[in-house]
Amino acid sequence: MPGKLIGKPNLNGLPEIKRLGEIKGLNEECGLFGIWGHKDAAQNTYYGLHALQHRGQEGTGIVVTDGEVVKGVKGEGLVTEIFHSEAMKELAFGKSAIGHVRYTTAGGAGFENVQPLVFHFQTGSLALAHNGSLVNATHLKSQLEGQGSIFQTSSDTEILAHLIRRGGHTPFKERVKNALSMLKGAYAFLIMTEDQMMVALDPNGMRPLSLGKLGDAYVVASETCAFDVVGAEFIRDILPGELLIIDDEGYRSEIFAHASNQAMCMMEYVYFARPDSNINGVNVHSARKRLGKKLAEEVRIEADVVTGVPDSSISAAIGFAEASGIPYELGLLKNRYVGRTFIQPTQALREQGVKMKLSPVRGVVEGKRVIMVDDSIVRGTTSRRIVRLLREAGATEVHVVISSPPIKNPCFYGIDTSKREELIANDKSIEEIRKIIEADTLTFLSAEGTVEAIGGTGEGEYGGHCMACFTGNYPTEIYDDLEQIRMKEKLVGK
Incomplete structure (x- = not known):
């Protein structure tokens, strides 16, 4: 379909989440690509997402900014299906972009769950792309809804936007750091506003995420194979618990959580990642x-x-x-x-x-x-x-x-x-x-x-x-356990 314009316990014996459809094998949830400060930001993001297509084939999106406007295109389908020539023309004005390929796990299918998610406020806009899954999502959603939040998707990615927005009048960077510190589980995030892109990795470093450079532009991707496709030079891996802030002045690193019990997913090496990554x-x-x-x-x-x-x-x-x-x-x-x-x-x-x-x-x-x-x-x-x-x-x-x-x-x-x-x-x-x-x-x-x-x-x-x-030995506590399972069973009519 064409794209649409958008503005640590051992749990052996725990009942399982019911999934939609026949399980044919393992499926990774998604892949991330971001670039800051390049005249062909959208085109490079397209190529980067194409290189990461193996990480998700059910939905994809690109959001761009020129420093004043944040706008995107997303849809259910493959990168080549969604980003036809007309869609790419809509995105050509951007000098920076973040993109996402998705396989449906947490939150279920549906156009509304395709990322990046975009939020508009009186003070500006925010785009989010996420790889991973939050194990305390049910608890946080219940808490936020009790405080008046209304969720537009069933994706746990949206939780971060609500946490950031409810951070009061403190500086944006501090609101992001405080929000990230409340999340539990595996997550690699790209966060883009009109004037900066932030990159965050969970304290256990459970998902791959790397930083590269293409000319004067900075590039971030779930796998280094995406750097090779666009011609970017690898700089380094994002560190567990690190928040990287990229803007027109360059990039700087801050720590939002103490890195402990590093636990990169072994299946990335065994199955998920491309051999050239x-x-x-x-x-x-x-x-x-x-x-x-x-x-x-x-x-x-x-x-x-x-x-x-x-x-x-x-x-x-x-x-x-x-x-x-x-x-x-x-x-x-x-x-x-x-x-x-x-x-x-x-x-x-x-x-x-x-x-x-x-x-x-x-x-x-x-x-x-x-x-x-x-x-x-x-x-x-x-x-x-x-x-x-x-x-x-x-x-x-x-x-x-x-x-x-x-x-x-x-x-x-x-x-x-x-x-x-x-x-x-x-x-x-x-x-x-x-x-x-x-x-x-x-x-x-x-x-x-x-x-x-x-x-x-x-x-x-x-x-x-x-x-x-x-x-069966999990690197984090599974906070939502039975409550989360019951909620996800409801999503598939159980």
Whole structure:
């Protein structure tokens, strides 16, 4: 559709949030891109968001300012669908911009929840873009509504705008810092007014966010791959608990919260980020190769060929092949021209949908013992379909190896995992999962091997990473727990 112009406890056993639709795998909530002080701000933001499209495909928006007016375009769809030539003409006047790509998790779908969100006051305007999820959102919304706030969206992102606005007559920077200090959970924020852009990362540093420079302009992005696309130079990562203020004078850094218990999401390295991105100084492709190599150290399988499930598992498959001495081959091809598909109503049509997206290379796998490397198993349905595809193409054996531990627990920090009973590893043994996906053998990488392969970037048992979906040990308290779950169940009519 075209764009529209817009002005830390262990919770094993906790009931789960019910999600809309069929869970086909893990989905990241969104990606952020911002640029300050460039004559082609909107165009560069378009390219940056296109590079981050893998982080969200359900909605996108760009908001620009020329120092006097704040205006944007947003819509439900892909970047190329929303930002057609007419939409880009509407944004061409801006010298600074923030943009967002979204996958629907917290708050649900709908045009009103597509970001950036824009708010107009008598004293000026404010635009917000957010990656992550607030675990105390229900509590804060109830408190704000009790004080007279009226929310226009069901997104937890809007909470920050209300907190900032209710900060009285103190300087804007102090209101932002005070508001951020009240938030709990995972968040990376871009905040833009007519005269400045602010960048904030939660005290645990759970989401990637980096600063770069393009000529005299400053650029911020969820992943460094967006810098490469626009030709920006990487400067550094945003620090946990840091507020970066960017304006025409340059940028300055302040701390709004003490950084403690650093916990970058491990799944960023395993699955979400693009292979050409760097997170906390670690190249994602290299990290995934090490995951594959570590997996090959932990399991010994006699086989003829190693193949990876496109695209996120290719690097791990190459690493597994190198370490095991078994040749890597392109045994599965991804169809690049299959667009977004609706949930199919019958099993036969669902199976056909998998065949549209993935094709086995018969000449590679026929008559062979195949090791299929994948990054994760959520429900197991997709894994079973891929195993069947390989067998139909003539594979004599299919051994599935996973370059991460079993996902047993939900994520409350902005990743769309299903309700607990739909996580196949939550209540089933590895042998039971193996039978369900119809593999000859099934092996998961150990938690220790995962941390060792990625490399520690901080202190603690997991080397500065969040491993909650594997271990059930959450880096923050889950403040809203049952109350939040009940509210989200209402959103899907439960």
